[in-house]
């Protein structure tokens with residue numbers, strides 16, 4: 001964790017040159033893993049995630065099966081080399097929590113009642129972590145599920161919003177995240193405006209919270225378009 005006493009916003013610009021409402025350069029590719037049923041690679045600046053999806057496939061052991069629906073399982077994992085200090089391999093409290101909220105963020109978008117007794121597995125690997133990894137993972141998982149052919153009500157789109165140097169900004173990088181006064185992870189199904197993930201660290205006033213949510217919605221609309229173009233691109237061939 002890098003703490004700094006430096007100003008994070010100088011003359012209206014953040015230290016990486018962005019304005020307060022700018023995203024980092026975004027890259028989205030789908031079908032990047034041949035053996036998976038669906039996959040995607042998504043980068044927001046130096047935060048890079050790759051997701052593979054398997055299923056719906058029969059769930060074993062059988063006692064875990066649900067006779068009236070399929071289930072979704074998500075695993076969020078940070079590669080040991082993904083952050084400055086080597087990340088200890090294996091699940092920790094943080095990745096278990098992120099795996100759970102990722103599942104809860106994605107589940108409302110899926111129609112798994114059409115696939116009883118099955119499981120859809122979503123494996124999120126963080127290759128490089130530089131802030132906002134959970135929302136990058138949700139964005140990648142959402143388009144990976146779509147390429148796997150899992151029936152969905154809508155895509156799930158996610159972004160981070162936070163307060164640094166007293167200002168609300170979007171898509172926090174690692175330095176900003178570690179030095180923020182507050183940060184929010186947000187996900188939405190845009191067509192129905194249904195929020196599926198909302199987590200906050202730190203403190204905001206009620207007005208700032210509402211302003212942050214508006215900013216998050218606006219940002220997710222931009223990301224939604226990028227997700228749709230990445231999917232359309234893959235159907236071109």
Ligand code: CDP
Pocket residue numbers: 001083084085087094129130131132133134135174177178185
């Ligand atoms: O990544 P996200 O913002 O969703 O989650 P976080 O728990 O708020 O972590 C913020 C950032 O801290 C990550 O994106 C990484 O850049 C960094 N981090 C780290 O350097 N080493 C870890 N073991 C965990 C997080």
